[in-house]
Amino acid sequence: MQPVCLVIGAGAGIGGHVARRFARGGYHAALCRRTGQEGLDQLTAEIRAAEGSASGHLMNAIEPGTLESQVRLVEKEFGPIEVLIYNLGAQIGDRRLEDTPEKVFELGWRMGVLGLFRVAQALCPLMQQRGKGTLLVTSSTAAVRGNAGQHSHAAAMGGRRMLCQSLNAQYGPENIHVSHVVIDGPVDAPDTLGKMIGAEAFRKMRETKGVQDGLLNPSDVAETYWHLAHQHRSAWTHEIDLRPFSCLPWWNH
Numbered sequence: 258m259q260p261v262c263l264v265i266g267a268g269a270g271i272g273g274h275v276a277r278r279f280a281r282g283g284y285h286a287a288l289c290r291r292t293g294q295e296g297l298d299q300l301t302a303e304i305r306a307a308e309g310s311a312s313g314h315l316m317n318a319i320e321p322g323t324l325e326s327q328v329r330l331v332e333k334e335f336g337p338i339e340v341l342i343y344n345l346g347a348q349i350g351d352r353r354l355e356d357t358p359e360k361v362f363e364l365g366w367r368m369g370v371l372g373l374f375r376v377a378q379a380l381c382p383l384m385q386q387r388g389k390g391t392l393l394v395t396s397s398t399a400a401v402r403g404n405a406g407q408h409s410h411a412a413a414m415g416g417r418r419m420l421c422q423s424l425n426a427q428y429g430p431e432n433i434h435v436s437h438v439v440i441d442g443p444v445d446a447p448d449t450l451g452k453m454i455g456a457e458a459f460r461k462m463r464e465t466k467g468v469q470d471g472l473l474n475p476s477d478v479a480e481t482y483w484h485l486a487h488q489h490r491s492a493w494t495h496e497i498d499l500r501p502f503s504c505l506p507w508w509n510h
Contacts, residue, residue, distance in 0.1 A: 261340075262339065262340040264276045264279075265345050266290065268344075268449060271344055271475045272342065279486075280304045282483060284339070284340070285312070289318075290315065297314075312335065314327060314331075318372045319368060319372065324379065325378075340391045341376065342393050343394045345373075347414065357408055362412070364409070365409035368413065369414055377420075380392075390434070391433070392435045393482050394421050394436065394437050396437055396439050399413075401498075434488070435495065437497075439507075442500040444473045444478070445463065470501050
């Protein structure tokens with residue numbers, strides 16, 4: 258039976274490229290995203306055109322029951338999920354504390370922490386029964402360094418990091434590999450960074466920082482995810498940080 262990789266947050270950036278990489282490596286890639294049926298259809302079609310196996314699913318991860326039902330659906334239709342990619346963003350933008358409504362702050366937590374908790378609660382016991390599994394969790398600089406205007410995001414990513422450590426403490430001995438991936442820099446992704454800063458600013462960033470290797474290339478990031486999922490357990494990586502060549506690391510900012 259073909260192994261399955263479930264990607265939560267499969268946009269045009271890291272999530273989509275990780276799905277491509279796992280499909281190329283022989284997995285069925287189950288792609289989930291909140292909006293953009295056309296883009297989702299295009300991505301799955303491109304994977305199939307390259308002789309990979311993929312399915313696309315629109316879902317709102319913060320709605321009760323959606324993540325849990327998605328795990329059940331994928332397991333029923335495509336087989337046991339061997340790798341989970343939790344790539345759901347929690348960035349609400351740069352907001353001062355007084356400009357951050359409680360509802361908006363909570364939204365960051367729901368995407369950043371509660372969603373991971375829910376999908377892990379649904380999937381980890383299944384992996385435990387099978388005696389193996391991998392959870393690769395995309396995170397960000399905010400998980401290790403708070404900053405002005407990032408109250409919601411830093412709280413969400415910091416919680417995500419601690420949840421990964423707790424999941425590893427419980428399930429690592431059960432042969433389930435949990436890895437927290439700190440993306441410490443801007444990603445060349447039009448549907449995340451591009452939307453956040455605007456099309457013109459994104460174009461300029463590509464023309465300046467991009468040519469200086471100052472943007473994380475999502476296809477190269479995907480190679481790291483592939484490597485993490487196939488490490489021997491004698492040398493598992495539980496946390497790793499990735500950053501582009503011309504960016505300062507988070508601890509030097």
